Amino acid sequence: MRLPARLRLPLAVYAVCQVVLLLWWAAFYPGAMSYDSVAYVWHVTTGHWMANHSVPYDGLVWLSLKGTGTLATLTFLQVVLWAVALAYAADVLHDLGVRARWAALAAFVAVAIPSLGQFPSFVWKDVPFTISAVVVFAATGRIVARRLAGEAPPARAFWLIGAGFLGLVLFRNNGFLTALVAVPVLVIALRRYWARLLALTLVPIAFSFVLTSLVYPALKIEAAQPSLTYASAYADIAVTYHDRPETFTARDRAVMAEVAPLWFWDQAGTSCYSSDWLTNRPRFDKTVADGRTDELLALWGRTLRRTPDAAIGARVCRGSIAWRIWPGPRELDGHTIVGEGGVTPDRFGWAAPGGRMEGNPYLADLRTRPLLQPERDAMVFVLRASRMEQLEFLLWRAPIWCYAGIAAIALYARRRRSPAALALTAMIVAGQLSVLAANPAQLFRYMPGPMLIGVLAVPLAFAGARRAASRTGPPPAAREPQEEPPAPEPEPEPEPEPAQEPAGATAQGDREP
Structure with a gap:
């Protein structure tokens, strides 16, 4: 059977992207992993459910392990949904007026770039977060395309935006920041639908707050430690203390000294690129910091008021993964930090003697077992070659x-x-600005969404000035006028007989006009 014309592009894009993504998945079977991947498994297999990571993603890890005994089910589902999202985005680009070949090429480039091709196979909450961002972008494009075609946007496009925002807030604890930055762009550009867009954004955000403040505590899920939640604020203090030590009072220094030696605060402040230099090292006493949260936050507020340029500059520097094209100094952890995807024998220290994962029955699944070793070797070679500093x-x-x-x-x-088309920038702008508010280091996993959307959006520059295509037919101005049947020729009227004038009638007054 011949495929309908409108399905050929998305199905072709899906098929090609799926093959490439499955190659990465098979090379890192049951999934590429990081330190966080092991933490997820520890959470769900030992009863230590914690909200420092995404609880819904922990739930997916639990379902995959309990239902199939392996993480491969979860990662397989991720690579399938990633390919589906790319196919949908390519179809929307075509709907916006991009030629089919260029829309398909953008999706192919997105999986050909090693960093984006490997990423969906990771056991990482940031994978569904990225898929959600692409869905919001593509659904927004569908609304714009329908407006340009003079048609009413489909209701499912709005529901997809709501689903995408729900994914953003569920799969990253600070995902609500991304949604809050995106919604003003959407509301201003698509102001005709402002009420619906506000509802589809604010309802998921409110739902996430209900989960963290009411549902998780009721389920005995441990809340994130304040030293983790406010690590960026503490790093701002460290950078400012290193640059402007004279602005800190004796009271400020006393609060800081309770948590870590002052020399350590100064040393940690030498790098504005990573908060881990302060909060992720033994000298920083997280237990004491969690007991002094109010005092430390008050100190951060005073620092921000006294030297806003230094404190805000530290945050902008830490968010440079989103706005600075060239990486910072490697010795200051200014380079891009990525995960290799492999697992150390001790599972990043979790399975070391006396470790929290020692003897865990799921340790065997926490290692990569490629389905084809030659293919794994080739993919690892490509991955490492792409890591050269020049690229x-x-x-x-x-x-x-x-x-x-x-x-x-x-x-x-x-x-x-x-101007409505500017709504397509919402998820790129949100991805870039949200990391300025909360970003611990130069982590690649924070930026696949904006990067992927940027790759997909490039063909729009060559879409030309013609109107977006209509799903129901060409726009009214483009339809050919139908020929009307020729009007019948009027029958000749009979010539009137000459009238007989009555006697005594004048030449004008007694005649009808």
């Missing part, structure tokens, strides 16, 4: 793709003379 800005950092995507969307909106 880091292109293959592992998001900013250049973010700027390219925003520029392409702006050019598209100008050609279409439609």
Whole structure:
């Protein structure tokens, strides 16, 4: 049977992307892993459920292990949904007026870049978070395309935006920041639908707050430690103390000294690129810090008021993974930090003698077992070759793709003379700005969403000035006028007989006009 024309592009994109993603999945079977991956398994297999990571993603890990005995089910589902999201996005690009070949090429490039091709096979909460961001972008594009075609947007596009925002807030604890940054862009650009967009954003955010404040405590799920939640604020203090020590009072120094030696605060402040230099080292007493949370936050507030340039500068520096094309100094952890995907024999220390995972029945699943070793060797070679410093800005950092995507969307909106098209920048802008509010280090996993959307948006720069295609037919201005049947020729009227004038009638007054 011949496929309907409108299904050929998304199905072709899905098939090609799925093959590439399955190659990565098979190379790192049952899944690429990181330190966090082991933590998830420890949470759900030992009863130590914690809210320092995504509890819903922990639930998916639990379902995969209990239902099938392996993490491969979860990672397989991730690579399938990733390919589906790319196919949907390519179809939307075509709907926006991009040629099918260029829409497909953008999706193919997105999986050909090693950093993005491997990422869906990770056991990481950031994978469904990224899929959710792409869904919001694509659904927004569908609404814009329908407006440009002079049609009412489909209701399912709005529901997909709501589902995407729900994924953002469920799969990352600070995902509500991304949603809060995105919604003003959407509301301003698509102001005709402002009420629906506000509801579809604020309801998921409110739901996430209900989970963290009411549901998780009721289920005895341990809350995230304040030293983790406010690590960025403490790092701001350290950087400012290193740069402006004279602005700190004796009272400030006393509070700091209770948590860590002052020399350590100064040393940790030498790098503005990572909060781990302060909060993730033994000298920083997390137990004491958690007991002094109010005092430390008050100190952060005083620091921000006294030297806003230093404190805000530290936060902007730490968020440079989102806006700086070239990486910072490697010796200051300014380079892009990525996961290799493999697992050390001691499972990153979790399974060491006396470790929390020693003897865990699921340890065997916490190691990569490639389905084909030659394929694994080839994929690892490609991955490591892509890590060369000269290509880091292109293959592992998001900013250049973010700027390219925003520029392409702006050019598209100008050609279409439609400010509504600027709504397509929402998820890129949200991804770049949200890390300024909360970002511990130069972690690649924070930026696959904006990077991927930037890659997909580039073809919009070449979409031309023609109107977006309509699903129900060409727009009214483009339809050919139908020929009307020729009007019948009027029958000739009979000539009137000459009238007989009555006697005594005048020449004008007694005649009808």
